[in-house]
Every structure is written in structure tokens, then in C-alpha cells.
Amino acid sequence: MATHLIVVEHQSGKLNKASLSAFAAAAKVGGDLHALVLGQGVGEIAKAVAPYAKKVHVGEHAGVKDRLAQPYAKCITDVANAIGATHVWAAASNAGKDLMPRVAARMDAAMASDVSAVVDEKTFKRPMWAGNVIGTVELTTAKKVITVRPTEFTAPAAGAAGEVASVSVDPGASKMSFVKFDAVVSDRPLLQDARVIVAAGRGVKGPEGIKTVLEPLADTLSAAIGASRAVCDAGWAPNDWQIGQTGKVVAPELYFAVGLSGAIQHVAGMKGSKCIVAINKDPEAPIFQVADYGLVGDLFKVIPELTEAIKKAKG
Amino acid sequence: MKFLVTVKRVTDYEAKVKLKADKSGVETAGVNMIVNPFDEIAVEEALRQKDKTGGGEVVVCSIGSADATAQIRSALAMGADRGILVKHDGAIDPFHVARVLQKVVEKEKPDVVLMGKQAIDDDSGQAAQILAELLGWGQATSANTVTLEGGKATVVREADGGLETVACELPCVITADLRLNEPRYASLPGIMKAKKKPLDELTPDALGVKVENRVVVKGFEEPAQKKAGQKVADVAALVDKLKNEAKAL
Numbered sequence: 001m002a003t004h005l006i007v008v009e010h011q012s013g014k015l016n017k018a019s020l021s022a023f024a025a026a027a028k029v030g031g032d033l034h035a036l037v038l039g040q041g042v043g044e045i046a047k048a049v050a051p052y053a054k055k056v057h058v059g060e061h062a063g064v065k066d067r068l069a070q071p072y073a074k075c076i077t078d079v080a081n082a083i084g085a086t087h088v089w090a091a092a093s094n095a096g097k098d099l100m101p102r103v104a105a106r107m108d109a110a111m112a113s114d115v116s117a118v119v120d121e122k123t124f125k126r127p128m129w130a131g132n133v134i135g136t137v138e139l140t141t142a143k144k145v146i147t148v149r150p151t152e153f154t155a156p157a158a159g160a161a162g163e164v165a166s167v168s169v170d171p172g173a174s175k176m177s178f179v180k181f182d183a184v185v186s187d188r189p190l191l192q193d194a195r196v197i198v199a200a201g202r203g204v205k206g207p208e209g210i211k212t213v214l215e216p217l218a219d220t221l222s223a224a225i226g227a228s229r230a231v232c233d234a235g236w237a238p239n240d241w242q243i244g245q246t247g248k249v250v251a252p253e254l255y256f257a258v259g260l261s262g263a264i265q266h267v268a269g270m271k272g273s274k275c276i277v278a279i280n281k282d283p284e285a286p287i288f289q290v291a292d293y294g295l296v297g298d299l300f301k302v303i304p305e306l307t308e309a310i311k312k313a314k315g
Numbered sequence: 316m317k318f319l320v321t322v323k324r325v326t327d328y329e330a331k332v333k334l335k336a337d338k339s340g341v342e343t344a345g346v347n348m349i350v351n352p353f354d355e356i357a358v359e360e361a362l363r364q365k366d367k368t369g370g371g372e373v374v375v376c377s378i379g380s381a382d383a384t385a386q387i388r389s390a391l392a393m394g395a396d397r398g399i400l401v402k403h404d405g406a407i408d409p410f411h412v413a414r415v416l417q418k419v420v421e422k423e424k425p426d427v428v429l430m431g432k433q434a435i436d437d438d439s440g441q442a443a444q445i446l447a448e449l450l451g452w453g454q455a456t457s458a459n460t461v462t463l464e465g466g467k468a469t470v471v472r473e474a475d476g477g478l479e480t481v482a483c484e485l486p487c488v489i490t491a492d493l494r495l496n497e498p499r500y501a502s503l504p505g506i507m508k509a510k511k512k513p514l515d516e517l518t519p520d521a522l523g524v525k526v527e528n529r530v531v532v533k534g535f536e537e538p539a540q541k542k543a544g545q546k547v548a549d550v551a552a553l554v555d556k557l558k559n560e561a562k563a564l
Contacts, residue, residue: 011476068481069444069454094475098456101409101444110410110529113439123533128437132332133341135437136533175453175487179469179480190476229493239459239473239494245435246493254563265328271541275563277553283546292544292561295553305550313554313564 002031002121005085007076007103008049008056009067009095010039012183015048018091018192020155023052025148026089027156028118035162036079038064038072038169051158057083058164063171066178067095071171073102079167080107085143087121092147093192100147109143116152130245131268150192151251151272184240191243194224196254199243199270200236201228201287203259203280203299207236213300214258217307220314226250228266244269259299262287279303316371316463318361319425321416322390323351324383325436338535341436350386353431356491358390359498360461361429368463371426372396376419378412380404384514391509392501398514399423401522408530409441411519416442417449418522425486427468432457432490443490453483457492 004026009016026033035053037046039060046056057079063071080088080103088103090096092114104111117125119136124146128135139146191197198218200210210225218225227237229244243250244266251272258279260266263286270276271290278291281298288294295302326332327347335342350358361373375390376399377383387398401415420428433440440456447454455461455470459478462469463485472479473492483489501509519526547553558564 016475069447069456073448094457094473097440098444098454098472101441102448102454104441105410105413105445105448110408111441112530113441126438127538128535129326129332129341130328130435130438131538133334134536134538136536138531138533140529140531175451175484176455177482179482181474181477181479183477233494240475240477245438246433254557254561275557275561276544277557288544288546290541290544293553293556294544294546295550296546297549302550306553309550309554310564313558 002029002086003084004029004031004033004087004089005080005083006033006035006053007088007090007096007099008035008037008045009091009093010037010042010045013044015045016091016093017155018093018150019049020052021150021153022089022091022148024153024156025115025118025146026087029087029121031086034083034085036076038075040065046164050161050164052156053162055162056164057167059167059169061169061171063174064169067099068174068176068178069099069102070174070176072099073106074172075169076103077106078169088143088145090147091150093150096147100145104145107143107145108141109145110139110141111145112137112139113147114149115146116149130264131271132264149249151249184238188218189222189224191224191226191241191248191250194252196221196223197226197250197252198223198256198258199226199228199260200231200258201260202230204231204236209300210237213303217256217303220307220310228260228263257287257291258303260287261285262290316365316368316426317424318365318371318373319420319423319428320354320358320361320373320375320390320395321430322354322358322375322377322386323431323434324348324377324379324386325351325434328352328435334535334537340535348382348385350389351431351434353433353435353491353493355498356493356495357429357431358393358395359496360491362394363496364427364461364463374399374423374425376401376416378403378407378415387514388509389501391512392506393499394505397512399517400514401517401519403519403526406528406532407526408528409439410445410529411524411526412442413445413449414524415519415522416446418524420446420450427463427486428488430488430490432492443488447488450488453487455481455483455487456490458489458495459492461489461495
């Protein structure tokens with residue numbers, strides 16, 4: 001029977017909900033689900049994931065206070081080997097992408113990145129070529145490492161809380177050190193968690209366009225704001241806002257693509273959204289091919305009108 | 316300082332991706348092949364860092380068929396000093412890419428290995444981190460800014476929710492993200508010179524690596540197509556649809 005270890009991610013004392021997708025994917029294989037929380041003062045995080053696991057292992061050590069790939073890979077591998085894990089999972093977040101290949105190397109395990117479906121205990125589907133192709137891959141090693149595309153797996157229902165137990169970890173010698181983290185400060189929901197996203201394309205013409213036109217719409221809908229690569233490259237928005245093949249992959253209930261042409265690389269990051277609205281003055285823009293509703297028009301006129309109309313419609 | 320930069324031959328990101336008729340893989344006949352864009356950024360970074368740190372050497376390595384020589388030559392035309400082609404026909408998984416690179420690193424002894432953060436064909440993003448672990452080196456993925464000073468690399472990384480700065484003792488492995496730099500275009504004299512720069516050929520066998528893939532691609536399929544949407548006439552119609560049809564408001 002399979003034994004799973006799910007590496008739980010957290011930031012600034014809060015659970016990264018993307019981690020729950022890894023529990024959901026592991027449950028599809030079947031077997032026992034163990035979770036691992038590394039850090040310092042992470043008792044609350046362990047409690048938060050206990051309803052999804054048989055057992056939560058909590059490894060607290062000064063050497064894993066900051067999430068660095070080298071010491072983390074050693075601790076994760078040690079715990080995985082100690083419990084006889086057959087599968088080690090994490091969300092395909094930036095942190096998961098950084099860390100898990102290193103875990104795979106250390107465990108001498110094959111790895112599948114960013115999987116979108118579980119076929120059986122060794123076979124997985126994953127998007128390739130920016131999501132233009134879905135590949136089915138088989139991992140032939142006894143131990144397997146998998147990162148999970150969070151938007152493709154619904155968070156599991158909470159069960160009875162599993163046991164929480166501390167585990168001693170030894171980060172070993174490391175050639176890496178943490179210097180600092182500059183968080184993007186925002187009152188808005190995180191892109192990955194938002195129910196509604198308003199995304200800016202080059203049509204917004206500059207940071208002023210985002211501030212004066214898109215922000216009021218986002219405020220009305222309690223939405224997160226995202227952007228195309230062109231907008232981030234131009235410095236009109238922080239890099240952290242980028243949605244697409246090389247940025248974030250999102251799947252909110254409602255996605256507004258505003259002044260956004262819909263390049264393949266962008267669409268790869270948002271086409272899983274439940275309802276897509278495109279507003280663009282170019283009727284030929286490729287974004288209209290993926291939109292559920294398209295409106296051809298000047299965003300500087302349409303968006304303020306839309307903001308008012310939505311306010312009224314919501315009463 | 317000495318830099319080892321990896322380049323992968325991939326389909327042009329502007330080309331339409333189509334499966335072969337028998338779905339055995341992506342059609343490459345008649346498709347333009349390029350240097351993986353993230354690898355191009357890695358080459359540019361190595362060239363700039365070589366200048367900043369007072370000279371050295373930039374060695375470019377590709378693993379692939381003889382055709383990958385073209386991608387090595389593009390990097391040489393940008394200004395890299397010499398090339399290594401590790402000739403291998405057919406599939407090779409990230410673990411074996413890393414094993415081959417480990418052997419190349421042991422031979423070349425670079426101070427920094429620079430790679431793209433992912434290849435835009437298989438989108439795995441594994442080889443650099445596996446390589447760092449096999450070597451016991453530090454790693455900095457998704458680099459936005461790199462400073463090489465005092466025997467270490469200080470790297471600003473594009474992380475979830477902000478920018479993270481880490482320091483790695485040299486030697487180390489760094490992967491390039493989009494905004495690390497804007498790669499230069501090769502000049503005509505650069506292209507001419509590139510033809511005369513040394514390019515060695517090796518094989519995984521000669522390096523002592525037996526390629527027995529542990530990630531095996533069993534098949535490909537097209538993603539599910541989204542059904543065509545509809546255009547609406549005005550804001551009132553849009554709000555009506557969102558509220559009453561999609562029930563999204």
C-alpha cells in the first residue's frame with residue numbers, strides 16, 4: 001500500500017492553501033496520508049492540516065526557519081525515509097518548484113512536475129508546451145516525487161483530525177543562507193485564492209490606468225488584480241502579478257481580461273477559470289476565443305460603466 | 316570567473332504547437348527551432364557577469380541530437396567562448412540531464428552553472444535543482460538579480476508573494492527568470508566568429524552515464540477545448556448575462 005508524505009507550505013505564519021491540492025491528489029492514489037510541516041513555531045499550521053492527514057509530522061529547528069532548498073531537501077528526505085514513504089507531494093507553487101526536484105534527487109526518485117491528473121500510483125497527466133499538449137508520464141522508480149497544479153484539484157473535505165507529533169530533523173551542512181524577503185504588501189486577496197480576478201493587459205496604457213480604472217472594479221468585486229507579462233515587463237505592475245505559463249496559474253470563478261490580447265502564454269495561466277470576460281477594443285484579439293463573454297469597446301469607457309452597473313446589480 | 320551555461324533546442328514559442336498525426340509527439344517538421352528563451356537569458360547573464368567580474372570563460376553545453384549544434388552556435392555568436400555538445404538522440408529525462416551535466420561540471424570545474432528556470436517544451440523545471448543536489452551545491456532558482464562578490468552569489472529570486480534574497484557559496488547553480496536581463500542580438504561579426512570557436516563533442520557513454528529514463532512519456536493528447544463564447548452588445552447586456560446566465564456576480 002502506498003504511504004504518502006505531503007510537504008506543507010506556509011508563509012508569514014499562514015498555511016498556503018495550495019498545499020491542500022496535494023492532499024487531494026495523493027488521496028486519489030489511496031493509502032495513508034502523512035504531512036510534514038517544517039519551520040519554527042509552526043504548531044498552528046500543523047493543526048490546520050491535521051483534518052486531512054492520518055499523522056502530521058512537525059519538524060522544528062533553527063536551520064529550517066527559512067525555506068531554503070538544500071536543508072529542506074535533507075529534512076524532507078530523512079522524514080520520508082523514516083516513515084517509508086512511497087510518494088512525496090507538494091503544490092507546484094514557486095516554493096514547490098524550487099524544492100521538490102532536489103528532494104527527488106536526494107531520494108533517488110523520479111519526479112513528475114505540475115501534474116493535472118492522477119491516473120494510477122505511478123502514472124500522471126501533466127501540461128506541456130504551455131498547456132498546448134497534455135502528456136501522460138510514468139515514473140519507474142520505487143519512490144516517486146510529484147508536484148501538483150493547485151487549480152486542477154479541489155481541496156479535500158476535512159475529516160477527523162489526525163495525530164500531530166514532533167519529529168527531530170537535522171538540516172545538515174548547507175551552502176545556502178537566507179538574506180531577506182520583500183513581500184508585496186496588499187489588502188487584496190491573493191491571486192491564487194481570489195474568487196474574482198481583474199487582469200490588466202497592455203491596453204491599460206500604464207500604471208495610472210490600473211489605478212484609476214481597474215482598481216475601482218476590483219474593489220467593487222473584492223477581486224485580486226493580475227496582469228499580463230507585457231504589463232509586468234513594462235514595470236506597470238509587480239512581477240508577482242503575472243499570470244501565465246511562466247507566472248501564476250489561476251482558476252477563479254470569474255476572470256476579467258481587460259485590454260489584454262490573450263497571447264498563448266497568458267491564456268495558459270487562466271483558461272481554467274469558470275467564467276471569462278474579455279474587454280478589448282480589437283474585435284480580432286485572440287482573448288475572445290477563450291472568453292465566455294466578450295465586449296468590444298474602449299476599456300477607459302467600458303470599465304467605469306461596468307463598475308457602476310455591477311454596484312447597482314449587487315444592490 | 317568560469318561559467319557553464321546550458322542551452323536546449325526547443326520549438327519556437329511563436330509557432331503553433333500541434334501533435335503528430337499518430338500522437339507520438341509534437342510535430343517539429345517545418346517548425347522553427349530556437350534556444351529555449353530562459354537559456355538565452357542565462358547566456359546573457361553569464362556574458363555580463365564575466366565582464367563584471369574581470370574576465371574568465373563562458374562555456375555553453377547542450378544535450379541533444381547533432382541539430383543542437385545550431386543552438387550552441389547561437390550562444391557562441393552572442394559572445395560565449397566555446398561549446399560542448401553531448402550527443403544523444405531520443406528522449407532524456409531531467410535526472411539524466413543532471414547526471415550528464417554533473418560529469419561535465421566535474422571536467423570543466425565552473426564557478427557558476429547558469430541554466431534557464433524551465434524549458435518551454437516539457438515545462439519540467441527539474442534539471443538545475445537535481446544537479447545542485449548531486450553536486451552538494453547551493454541553488455538559486457528563478458533569479459531576478461545576481462551579484463557575484465566575496466566568494467558568493469547573492470540572488471534575488473521571484474518567489475510567491477514577493478522577492479526573496481538568498482546567498483549561495485560558490486560554486487553554485489543559478490536559474491534565470493524572465494526579468495533577469497534582456498538578451499542581446501548576435502552581431503554579424505559575432506556570427507562569423509562563432510563559426511570558428513571550438514565546439515567539442517561528447518556522449519553520455521563517454522562521460523560514464525547510462526541513460527535509462529525513469530520518467531517515461533507514455534502518450535500525448537490535446538487539451539480539452541473550451542466551447543466558443545459569445546459577444547455581448549454593451550455593459551447592460553454583460554451585467555445581465557453575468558448575473559442571470561453565469562450566476563457569477
